[in-house]
Amino acid sequence: MLVALTRHGAAQAATLARAWPDAHVCVAAKFADALSACGDRVRAYHGAFKDEVGALFAGYDQIVFFVSLGAVVRLIAPHLKSKDEDPGVLVIDDAGEFVIPVLSGHVGGANECALRIAEVLQAVPVLTTASDAVKTIPVDILGRELGWRVEAPKLNITRVSAHVVNGEPIAFVQEAGRLDWWTRPTPLPANIHCYDMLEEVDLDRYAAVLWVTRRPVADDLWQRLSERLVVYRPPLDPRPST
Template sequence: MTEAPNPTVRIALVAITKHGAAQVAALARALPEAEVCVAAKFADAMAGLTSPVLAYSGAFKDEIAGLFQRFDQIVFFVSLGAVVRLIAPHMKSKDEDPGVVVVDDAGQFVIPVLSGHVGGANAMAEQVAELLQATPVLTTASDVGKTIPVDILGRELGWRVEAPKLNITRVSAAVVNQEPVAFVQEAGSPHWWTRPTPLPANIHRFDRFEEVDLARFAAVLWVTHAEVPEAQWQQLNEKLVVYRPPVEAAQ
């Protein structure tokens, strides 16, 4: 079972058709912390909800900028192609964009479209799919391969990632391509692997950085409070990602 949505996350449920509005109303009852955005002519279908309702009367495309500014997660009961065209002019980067999720008209599939990892759309899709008894369609390689999501590893434990973006890209590729990867944990909670499947065989655990034969590994994930000298960054040349757990979580 997936965890309940974080109440501090600002969620919008959006529909532009009568059928979509009915699905939004049903989902809003299960996600009372979410806000609802529907065409004004379907506002009556939202009667009885505790969720705030935005009933727009103009062109729907004019609502997108405001949705992007106000919400962390936007769940569209709108066709995938239409959503892609609508959000394209407003996309900035995965560090800034909200998570965007699309639910098909039959309520059978839930698809994260934008900001799957960093923006949380993958997690949102899984939560919505569970509530709708639908199938989440995850396409990010680490989720499909059930391996380490390098860019957000330990985020729920308060870990901060420390590495140039190019390092994250290169190390992520090594992880999903099943190349040998050293995972060195000198600090932080040991409960970082939360998938129900075993840790992939290409991930090798170590307690100390000094134990790692760097020639054997395509990448190193290092969880530590220690200062990482510039020489070590240079030595690994785009193969290192460092994680900084909260000090109180040190083992």
Template sequence: MSEARPDPAIAQTVRVVLVAITKHGAAQVAALAAQLPQAQICVSAKFADLMQGLPNPVHSYSGAFKDEIAGLFQRHDQIVFFVSLGAVVRLIAPFLKSKDEDPGVLVVDDAGQFVIPVLSGHVGGANAWAEKIALLLQATPVLTTASDVGKTIPVDILGRELGWVVECPKINITRVSAAVVNEEPVAVVQEAGSRQWWTRPTPLPANIHLFDSLAEVDLARFKAVLWITHAEVPEAQWQALHERLVVYRPPRA
């Protein structure tokens, strides 16, 4: 029943690549790469000399740029394009699979003013990387994911950095996420795991109510239940809550 996607930041070093096809874009890549020495670089061969002196691995290509996209998708977790948004959308379209498989894709505008997560912003981590890169560039991250904009609980990745695993059908994620972002009453029942799961600088939204056990919850009052537990969830409980329940499994001590 698990629908979890492993967090690359937990499982391994995140594989980031900075991509440019123009001289101006390559200069921006060089400036950002100096602050992200773990990132790889993909740049047109005619601008490869702009990368001299950087510690980053550099891949320079001389053929058609569109022929590089498949390899970028296979080799990297986050792809940062210094390329126009429209061009990126057209280039990556043939390679899209699902939010559980696609890498994070970000676009930085030509003036370096905005960082836009285009693909896998939430589950794939591109939103978090957009904020990180925007800080380095002194730019503005352009986030459109409802839970990030509304500063509320990201249902599908809650506790991921703590090693929690989500357990429920996908439809439950959709239904519960809607209740969260629509500010409907939501119960968070925590019977296990770290209490340090709320990491936003803003207070927990008023529609989120905390409980120590499921027995405390008047289920008729809440549109959704997020249950953090090691306990077995009886089939009758899944049936009773139908699509209103998402279960999280923290690692056992």
């Protein structure tokens, strides 16, 4: 959903809507003429926009605001639940120069959405998520585009993410799944040490272990590593296409 509260914002939303034919647009009725080409994708509202926010949060995965960051923070604050439930929220400044993920950057996909928008608008994506800022492994969504499923308590994910972004030594053990999981143009950070089997790892040397496997994880291993282990479950390898 693209949200425009000003005439200038409506013009920018129209530009983005042309590039995204599936995107809907929410705009003040008095500025809806700028989006006439979008047809039934336009949701024109009357009255106070704050009354629209709840329905947008419930109905859309990504909400892109063409308005100031401060205004967005105040508008969405009463509707926040958790990063597992909230949609991705992004802000584009009035000049269309910067695209800022505000909410649910990783889990909600706002960071990825920001990169796509920035390409269309020739804008600068401003990613403040720690793993993006330091160009390292995003522990909570690693391999998501490859179908990997993360298996660990939330506390583990939080603690291990901190170890990763702080540059502490991390053992990355990959026993299954596709090898093209590292998609950044920069090399893998020096604090990430790769192994083919868990048995190769001296577990006492590392602040945390990221383990990509289909093997069961023994209870005593969870206990030994405590909050230092995150496991990823890749899907079965697909059959070759014919």
